[in-house]
Amino acid sequence: MEADDMAEGSDPDSDLEPEAAFALIGQEMRFAILRALWDAGDKGLTFSELREAVGNPDAGNFNYHLRRLLGPFVVKHETDGSPTYELTVAAGYVMGSIESGGYHRTERVGPVGIDGTCPDCGGGIEAVYEDDLACVRCLECDVRMFDFPLPAGAVAAYDPPDLPDLLDRWVRTTVRRVRANICPVCSGRLSGHLTDEDSDHPAKDITARYTCQQCARTVNGTVSAWLVEHPAVVQFWMNHAVDPLEHPLWSEMWRTSTDVRRLETDPLRVGVQFTLDGETLELVVDETVQVAEVRRP
Template sequence: MTGTADEVPADIDPQDAFQLFSHELRLEILFALWDAPDYSLPFSEMQTAVGERDSGKFTYHLEKLTGHFVAEIDGQYVLQYAGHRVVDAIQSGVFHTSPTVEAVAAPGVCPTCGASPTFDYDDHLATVTCSSCGTKLIEYPFDPGGFQGRSLDAAIDAFDDRTKYKWRLASGGVCFVCAGRVAVSYAESPHELARHDRYNSFFAEDHPAVLHLTCRNCSFFSYVPVGVRLLDSPRVVGELAMRGVDTTDRFLWELPFVTDPDRLTVRSRDPWEVLVEATTPSGTLAVTLDDDAAVRAITTRPSEG
């Protein structure tokens, strides 16, 4: 394949693709294949699986899917990548369910006061708040599918792992939703976030700057703490590990350089230069980020006394 992403032709119009699933039988076909061994079935077994006796009707709807969502290979109908993605979107739960989790104890400690945090979930937003000082440490969308087949403790772990992954990937320029290009820029929290209603009160609204992430291909956008860029730098992660801070063994809400606005200093805005300070048992690691939110320099300062 040559050329830019903007030049890649579409085999099917996106709106037409969604309209293909206006008939429930087509979704039933995808789910029948999804449930089958190796995601494939012969025609007769698939027709039986969906419970459609009219072969003509079944054939008509199957043909609408064949070629893009389903492929016929050696007498078997096989669920294709696009078909898997349709199933994935439905199984995420965002279209048809929105569970609520009242505040429960969350693992780890509040980096501000050392108390135990709590976790709650409502309207697709997961929130970790300190039970003592009331600091909202982390808040981010989490698909209802994250609770399926897991204990609540395991779901909280999954929220942490998934949020780290999504923030790191997107702030590195790759959209975790569609794999498109993500534009990464800085924003001053108060006026930039006032236009959006994703949060009642943004958890990082008192940070002097946040990262504004916007996909050039899909509807994804987000605002995340600047300190998350440290987690995507092997140099920084290695330096922190050598100084007693294992970022792989701590929850996002236990990392002050992610949650604490006082660890962030905006040195300039044109071009942007931001200093993020991470405290370790042996001193402070000062990381300078450039206008592209990439690590420019790392300096160390020993502990006083």
């Protein structure tokens, strides 16, 4: 039997409990195997190449640990009679999460002064990153205008002055995923609904809440926040020679041009209005946070 043929995997269709899955990669040799395959990229490695990449350990010991990873984390391909090993999609997510720095890296950036003023007191504003959160806050009253989690690896890849732009782009990317009903945490399916626990609250305080059917995490925001990337909204700004990408989401343009009005209470429906140069675009949003109607000027 050739060394390349020694490793045999478990049933790739069998499910593992999360605890068992992470226990598999908690062993030093197994993690070294995953790291070597991650570094190899899409080309994969043969048995001998993979063994060499992790320091040429005892063949039997190496084969045992590789065999334990087959199925949930490593896949074996037969290519021209020479087996190669690659990471599964699941293993790629695990290694990507590790590369993001969330488990072992601590970053602190800022404060970085940015253009704009606080809507509460008119003071200057700044961006800062600490404790895995990026925020835009007032220099005078310390109110947080914008607050969003960011992985340390994303922040470390940029110079400190780039933090505000990175935050804006990260949030817009998350908005697109959420609007597509894809959970930004686990990639499960999201379901959205409008909520206003106190019916006396003004319409602008109605929250759009998305809940993941897989991990049960929730993502909350104002109704208008989830519409900034809607095609009708983008086209409306462009028709007025305004590029919305040039205006960060905490900017005065978004604050002064956006309004929300309650249309119905049971079920909850709202109209989100965007106004520029005297013209108003309104998106009617139903109780599932879907755009039911676009009312153009």
